[in-house]
Amino acid sequence: MRLRSITLACALLALPALAFAADPGRLQLPDFTALSKKASQSVDISLDPSLLRLASGVISSDNDADSAAVNGVIQGIRGIYVRSYTFDKPGEYSTEDVKSVEAQLLAPGWQPIVSTHDLKKGNKVDIYVLRNGNRTDGLAIIAADPRELTIVNIVGSIDLAKLARLQGQFGVPKIGLTANGTPQNGSVTVQTH
Amino acid sequence: MSDEFEKALQSALRRQGPGEDFSARVVARLDGTRGVFRSRWLPAALAACIIAAVGLVQMRQHALDTARANQARAQLLQALSIASDNINIVRAAVAHAENPNS
Numbered sequence: 001m002r003l004r005s006i007t008l009a010c011a012l013l014a015l016p017a018l019a020f021a022a023d024p025g026r027l028q029l030p031d032f033t034a035l036s037k038k039a040s041q042s043v044d045i046s047l048d049p050s051l052l053r054l055a056s057g058v059i060s061s062d063n064d065a066d067s068a069a070v071n072g073v074i075q076g077i078r079g080i081y082v083r084s085y086t087f088d089k090p091g092e093y094s095t096e097d098v099k100s101v102e103a104q105l106l107a108p109g110w111q112p113i114v115s116t117h118d119l120k121k122g123n124k125v126d127i128y129v130l131r132n133g134n135r136t137d138g139l140a141i142i143a144a145d146p147r148e149l150t151i152v153n154i155v156g157s158i159d160l161a162k163l164a165r166l167q168g169q170f171g172v173p174k175i176g177l178t179a180n181g182t183p184q185n186g187s188v189t190v191q192t193h
Numbered sequence: 194m195s196d197e198f199e200k201a202l203q204s205a206l207r208r209q210g211p212g213e214d215f216s217a218r219v220v221a222r223l224d225g226t227r228g229v230f231r232s233r234w235l236p237a238a239l240a241a242c243i244i245a246a247v248g249l250v251q252m253r254q255h256a257l258d259t260a261r262a263n264q265a266r267a268q269l270l271q272a273l274s275i276a277s278d279n280i281n282i283v284r285a286a287v288a289h290a291e292n293p294n295s
Contacts, residue, residue: 043275045268055265073273082272116286125283143279152276160280167277 023078024109025130025138025155030100032083035149038092039085047080069166076157083151090122090146098142101151105140122146 036042047055056074059067085093105112105128115126123145130138139160141152 043271045272047265047269047272051261051265052269054262055269058262058266059269070270070273074269080269080272080276082275084275114283114287116283118286125279125286127280127283139276141276141279143282150275150279152272152279154276163273163277164280164284165277166273167281 023138023155024132025153026079027081027101027104027138027140027153029081029083029151029153030097032085032097035085035093035097038087040088041084041086043082043084045080045082049078052077052079069162073159073162073166077154079153079155081153081155083149085149087147092147093149097149098144098151101140101142109137110140 032042032044036044052074056071059070087093104110109130109132110128111131112126112128115124117124123143125141125143128140128142129136130140136157138156139152139154139158141150143150143152
């Protein structure tokens with residue numbers, strides 16, 4: 001009887017780990033509580049499948065072009081996790097803060113597809129995808145500049161072109177774009193001096 | 194005639210005790226009334242209270258669900274905006290690197 005209880009307790013404790021294992025595209029984001037205390041603005045979003053369904057239901061009821069575009073993007077997504085911190089002055093976070101995330105992106109399957117580094121401004125954006133054959137199981141974005149750190153993890157299948165087209169909707173201003181799309185194969189590194 | 198009438202009147206108005214079982218009869222009557230109240234009104238009042246409570250709980254749950262759904266919607270749009278912004282920053286940088294004159 002006691003052995004059964006211990007086994008049951010162990011199984012219950014292992015459930016979160018199993019959940020992570022079931023979703024290879026999900027990163028274990030570290031606890032950024034210390035950063036959020038220093039930040040002038042912070043965004044902490046964790047949308048699991050049930051919350052995504054809830055949000056999708058509300059968006060579907062809007063019945064407009066924007067909501068159709070959003071629903072088109074989130075089809076196949078099983079989770080969205082965002083941590084974003086904006087600081088009043090530079091140097092409030094260290095590279096150590098993102099090392100544990102970058103270490104997970106070295107795991108098999110994860111591929112850096114594009115990264116831009118502006119050495120003058122100290123900005124960098126790295127985009128990784130987790131590929132499983134022709135399927136994308138996850139996306140990770142690490143964007144860092146001296147006053148801002150953003151980590152985005154999207155679990156599931158995502159169309160980057162569709163996601164990019166969402167900019168300018170929901171009141172977000174568009175930036176001047178000249179590119180038609182992100183590179184489909186291989187990785188691209190852009191460095192600006 | 195007058196005497197007879199007076200006697201009849203005195204007889205009719207003579208002091209008379211309530212009887213030994215008066216209190217018992219009053220109490221029994223009261224108990225009967227309470228029983229009627231209990232049997233008819235109490236279940237109805239209880240049912241009304243339960244229906245009202247269930248309704249209130251459901252209303253509150255619905256309000257909470259709606260608030261949760263709206264919050265999830267706002268978070269989803271914010272998350273997609275942040276992701277979209279960063280992808281477009283990279284796209285712009287790639288495009289600029291490919292064609293610096295653009």
